[in-house]
Each structure stands twice: as structure tokens, then as C-alpha cells.
Amino acid sequence: MENLIVRVLSRKRPPAAVGYVVTLGLVLAVLLFEYMYRPALHRYLPFLPVVFVSALFFGRPAGLFATLLSAALGDDVIDLLRDGSAPQPTEMLFIVLYVSVGCATAWLIEALRSAVCKLLDAEAETSLLLDELAHRTRNDLMMISSVLNLQAMRQTDAHAREALESAVARVRVIAEAQERLRKSGKHGEVEVAAYLRALGHGLAELLRDVRPIRVRVLATPMFVDAPVAVSIGLIANELVTNAFKYAFPDGQGGTVQITLELTAAGVVLSVEDDGVGVPPSKKDGLGTRLVQLLASHLGGTVQAMPREYGHGVKVLLPIKPAAVVLTAVSTDG
Structure with a gap:
């Protein structure tokens, strides 16, 4: 009415x-x-x-x-x-x-x-200003990403190159969130399924080199607040990066699957691979600590998923999306 x-x-x-x-x-x-x-x-x-x-x-x-x-x-x-x-x-x-x-x-x-x-009229003007701000922010972040990527390509030290590539991926996560925020038509909300599909495609292009590794995204379309979407994107970025780094050594191929679903307890994000699994000697690095910190900030938990082959991590986030759209959508990258 x-x-x-x-x-x-x-x-x-x-x-x-x-x-x-x-x-x-x-x-x-x-x-x-x-x-x-x-x-x-x-x-x-x-x-x-x-x-x-x-x-x-x-x-x-x-x-x-x-x-x-x-x-x-x-x-x-x-x-x-x-x-x-x-x-x-x-x-x-x-x-x-x-x-x-x-x-x-x-x-x-x-x-x-x-x-x-x-x-x-004021709402329309505010929407236009926010759209312009998101567009400029995204362009600035992509410029930073390009500069870091050039620095990574010039590095001869493997550790320095790896650190710069990780920084590039994290900046792109935030830049992609700004782009999705601009296109969503909803103030402060991002459709996270499309966001994860774009991130999965970008990570596959950035990390796999010539290895036959496929990134598959199975996500329920839903709108969440932009800060929550950025946190989900960063968590997915770190987990997928770890999978590329450890699950497929010596040029092996396989599949990394990102799953996002809505349950009674909240939103569940999981990343699984069919690689060689986690090396027994592996210690928690910066990426793992970042995942735990982001999940904790949203009141969530991180736990390993037992698998016969490969490795999986499930992150439970007790959040309620602003809106749920249609059904789950799958895509490969």
C-alpha cells in the first residue's frame, strides 16, 4: 500500500x-x-x-x-x-x-x-553518486592490481613473486566487489553468487598457468551486504589459492569447487579439491590465518572437511542474506 x-x-x-x-x-x-x-x-x-x-x-x-x-x-x-x-x-x-x-x-x-x-530526486542523485564512486574505486583498485602484477612479473625471487601475486588476487577481490556493487542496483548489497563466479574465473586465469585445473562454482544466488560479500570473497580467494598451491604439484590437474549454500544455521562456504591433500608438514600461513580472522569477524567457524581424496574446508557464517534469488547456479572456469 x-x-x-x-x-x-x-x-x-x-x-x-x-x-x-x-x-x-x-x-x-x-x-x-x-x-x-x-x-x-x-x-x-x-x-x-x-x-x-x-x-x-x-x-x-x-x-x-x-x-x-x-x-x-x-x-x-x-x-x-x-x-x-x-x-x-x-x-x-x-x-x-x-x-x-x-x-x-x-x-x-x-x-x-x-x-x-x-x-x-535525492535518492536518484545519491544512487548516481554512489555508482560513480564505486566505478572510480574499482578503476583505482584495478590500477593498483596492474602495478603489483607488473612488479610480480619482474621478480626473480620466488617468495617475493608469490607474495605479490597474493596481493594482486586480494586487491582484485575487493575491486570485483565494487564492480558488483555498482551493477547490483541495490544500495550497499552485492549478489554474491555472481561475485564468486567472477572471482573463480579470475583466480583460474591468474593461478593455473598451463596446468589443467578447473575452478567450479556452485552457489545459491543471494544478496548480502557489501562488507560481508568482500569477506566471503577474500575467504574464497585464500582457500582457492591454497588449493592451487598445494593440491596440484608437478603440473598435475584437477578440480577446485567453490560451494555457497544457505542453511538454517546461516551461509556455508566450502572449497574442495581432488588433489593430493594437505602436506603433513604444512603450517598455517598468512592465508589460513586470514581465513580464520575473517570468519571470526563474522561470528563464523572454519573446519576441515574429511575427504577420501584431496582436501576441503568449510566455513559456516551465521548471517542472514538480504534476499535469496532463484536456485543454485553452477559454472566452470
Whole structure:
């Protein structure tokens, strides 16, 4: 109902002549109804909805016209003119009260219309500014990513190159979130399934080199707040990067699957591979600590998933999405 009223108030009004004609028809229709059925309500009260509708759809002039016309055609005025008698104070008081209420209704609705139009204009301007900000932020982040990538390509030290490539991937995660935020059409919300698909494709291109490794994304489309989407993207980035780093040595190929699903406990993000598994001597590195920190920040938990082959990590985040869209979507990269 609220959205309907906002749409009516903000829409373009028809020509004034149309409003006057429709208002005249409504007043005459109510007058005819009164003479035919003689409602138990006071004879002026049925005209108030006409005043409201006229002011709502055709503006303040139509509402004032409906008020004055219905007051002039009401039985009290007609009886006074026919009898030639002096009006009683109570009759005059009610006529004045009715005209006052009708005029106030027309003025109030016009004020509401003006306020709604100003709010919608401000919202449109804010949306445009946020869109421009997200676009510029994304471009700046991609420029930083390109500079870091060039530095990584020039490095001869393997550890330094690996650190720079990790930094490139993390910056791209945030840049992609800004791009999704700009395209989402929702202030501060990102459709996380499409976001993860784009991240999976980008990570596959960045990390696999010539190895036949496929990144598969199976995600339930849902909208979440932008900071939450960035955290989910960073967690997925670190887990996929670890899988590429340890699961497929010596040029081996395989599949890394990113799964995002909604459960009663919250959102579950899992990353699994069919590689050689985690080396027994592997210690928690920066990426693993970052995953635990991000999950903890959202009140979630991280746990390993037992598998016969390969390795898997499941992250449970007790969050509620802003909206869930359609069904799960799968894609390969």
C-alpha cells in the first residue's frame, strides 16, 4: 500500500481539465447516490473520499474544486436556498468545518506529493553518486592490481613473486566487489553468487598457468551486504589459492569447487579439491590465518572437511542474506 501511494504521488499528473472533469463526475455520482439511497451517514461525509481521490490523483486544485463543489451541492445549502430561511448556527458550523477539512486534505496531499518527489530526486542523485564512486574505486583498485602484477612479473625471487601475486588476487577481490556493487542496483548489497563466479574465473586465469585445473562454482544466488560479500570473497580467494598451491604439484590437474549454500544455521562456504591433500608438514600461513580472522569477524567457524581424496574446508557464517534469488547456479572456469 505504501509503495502504491508513493507511485501515485510521484507520477506525472494528467492535464488539469481531465482532473476537473473527473472530479465533477465523482461529485455528481456521490450526489446521485445520496438521493437514491439516503445513507445513514451525514450527507457531507461521503464527499470526503472524493476530495481525497481528486487531490491524490489530480493535485491540489482538483481537491479544492471537489471540496467547494460538493459543499455547494450538498443538501444543507440546497435546503437553505429553497426555503429561503436563515441558516442555523449548527448548519453553518458543519459546512465551514467540512470545507476546512476538505481544503486541509487537499493542501496536505499536495505537501506530501512535493516531499515524495524531493525524496525520490535525492535518492536518484545519491544512487548516481554512489555508482560513480564505486566505478572510480574499482578503476583505482584495478590500477593498483596492474602495478603489483607488473612488479610480480619482474621478480626473480620466488617468495617475493608469490607474495605479490597474493596481493594482486586480494586487491582484485575487493575491486570485483565494487564492480558488483555498482551493477547490483541495490544500495550497499552485492549478489554474491555472481561475485564468486567472477572471482573463480579470475583466480583460474591468474593461478593455473598451463596446468589443467578447473575452478567450479556452485552457489545459491543471494544478496548480502557489501562488507560481508568482500569477506566471503577474500575467504574464497585464500582457500582457492591454497588449493592451487598445494593440491596440484608437478603440473598435475584437477578440480577446485567453490560451494555457497544457505542453511538454517546461516551461509556455508566450502572449497574442495581432488588433489593430493594437505602436506603433513604444512603450517598455517598468512592465508589460513586470514581465513580464520575473517570468519571470526563474522561470528563464523572454519573446519576441515574429511575427504577420501584431496582436501576441503568449510566455513559456516551465521548471517542472514538480504534476499535469496532463484536456485543454485553452477559454472566452470
